[in-house]
Amino acid sequence: xxxxxxxxxxxxxxxxxxxxxxxxxxxxxxxxxxxxxxxxxxxxxxxxxxxxxxxxxxxxxxxxxxxxxxxxxxxxxxxxxxxxxxxxxxxxxxxxxxxxxxxxxxxxxxxxxxxxxxxxxxxxxxxxxxxxxxxxxxxxxxxxxxxxxxxxxxxxxxxxxxxxxxxxxxxxxxxxxxxxxxxxxxxxxxxxxxxxxxxxxxxxxxxxxxxxxxxxxxxxxxxxxxxxxxxxxxxxxxxxxxxxxxxxxxxxxxxxxxxxxxxxxxxxxxxxxxxxxxxxxxxxxxxxxxxxxxxxxxxxxxxxxxxxxx
Amino acid sequence: xxxxxxxxxxxxxxxxxxxxxxxxxxxxxxxxxxxxxxxxxxxxxxxxxxxxxxxxxxxxxxxxxxxxxxxxxxxx
Numbered sequence: 001x002x003x004x005x006x007x008x009x010x011x012x013x014x015x016x017x018x019x020x021x022x023x024x025x026x027x028x029x030x031x032x033x034x035x036x037x038x039x040x041x042x043x044x045x046x047x048x049x050x051x052x053x054x055x056x057x058x059x060x061x062x063x064x065x066x067x068x069x070x071x072x073x074x075x076x077x078x079x080x081x082x083x084x085x086x087x088x089x090x091x092x093x094x095x096x097x098x099x100x101x102x103x104x105x106x107x108x109x110x111x112x113x114x115x116x117x118x119x120x121x122x123x124x125x126x127x128x129x130x131x132x133x134x135x136x137x138x139x140x141x142x143x144x145x146x147x148x149x150x151x152x153x154x155x156x157x158x159x160x161x162x163x164x165x166x167x168x169x170x171x172x173x174x175x176x177x178x179x180x181x182x183x184x185x186x187x188x189x190x191x192x193x194x195x196x197x198x199x200x201x202x203x204x205x206x207x208x209x210x211x212x213x214x215x216x217x218x219x220x221x222x223x224x225x226x227x228x229x230x231x232x233x234x235x236x237x238x239x240x241x242x243x244x245x246x247x248x249x250x251x252x253x254x255x256x257x258x259x260x261x262x263x264x265x266x267x268x269x270x271x272x273x274x275x276x277x278x279x280x281x282x283x284x285x286x287x288x289x290x291x292x293x294x295x296x297x298x299x300x301x302x303x304x305x306x307x308x309x310x
Numbered sequence: 311x312x313x314x315x316x317x318x319x320x321x322x323x324x325x326x327x328x329x330x331x332x333x334x335x336x337x338x339x340x341x342x343x344x345x346x347x348x349x350x351x352x353x354x355x356x357x358x359x360x361x362x363x364x365x366x367x368x369x370x371x372x373x374x375x376x377x378x379x380x381x382x383x384x385x386x
Binding site: 017018069073076077080083084146147149150153154 | 319334335336337338339352353354355356375376
């Protein structure tokens with residue numbers, strides 16, 4: 001099938017099921033999109049692991065371990081779909097340089113306290129949910145749509161888990177400032193999950209091929225419409241408001257703006273370009289190397305043992 | 311989950327409740343059927359399935375398949 005025919009069929013609702021039905025560009029864009037999705041879930045497991053010692057009770061620790069197991073399961077979905085496309089998953093997952101992983105920048109930081117854990121679930125999982133719900137409902141790639149039924153269900157549980165804790169910690173005078181500190185850096189960080197504005201992307205074909213269907217700016221709005229009222233309801237300060245005339249959510253700070261990773265602080269009086277943001281993302285955050293190495297360690301140890309035994 | 315280390319793909323099928331359809335829910339890569347069963351049970355725990363089974367992908371024989379995105383057609 002040539003490209004024009006494929007795109008026109010997709011516009012009419014055609015669902016791609018098999019590699020033979022793709023053209024090279026469809027395959028390349030799908031591959032890239034699946035890698036971002038798989039890496040996001042995979043690396044988040046290492047990030048979340050740093051929260052385990054911060055859990056306030058055995059029960060909350062069990063919930064967190066269950067969330068981590070879910071994330072690995074979600075990574076498996078994207079990676080097994082890539083394997084079906086012919087990707088060498090061993091090389092991709094276990095032999096890739098940490099800095100070449102494509103997860104959001106915010107996962108390159110350890111979780112400092114249980115408030116950050118709560119906000120991570122409430123805001124970052126919500127971003128993941130918004131992004132993947134679009135794929136689940138609208139994607140032209142059948143195998144991914146079906147696989148996301150599991151993710152949709154489990155992400156909902158993660159968001160509820162985060163919301164329960166944010167509400168509880170924000171209501172308590174002893175932890176309120178800690179939750180606010182988490183929101184202050186994680187709210188803008190969550191906005192970055194939606195990536196560049198679509199007109200700046202080097203691969204607008206994601207939308208043309210309907211691998212995902214909704215523009216990034218619209219998804220960011222959906223996320224704001226859900227996250228801001230929740231945070232407000234918990235009595236937290238959020239730098240965004242609903243603008244009645246335009247009927248859109250508007251940020252009260254320049255986006256994108258500069259970020260100081262050491263302090264985990266956004267510099268609201270220092271706007272930057274998306275080019276600067278890309279440079280920061282490519283440079284990765286402070287724990288990137290450590291987190292990815294941790295995830296790759298078991299595979300390497302097993303390979304060495306097998307080698308020694310042979 | 312590693313297809314390169316002598317592992318083979320297994321398709322995973324499950325039924326949520328008795329009377330519902332047995333549906334394809336995903337796949338696992340495993341070195342043998344026993345491990346495939348364990349991987350499937352751990353990986354696809356989003357439901358309390360009434361029934362779940364794994365089938366080596368190599369054992370599936372296509373009977374019908376759409377060609378070029380047209381209407382389904384029979385292969386003889």
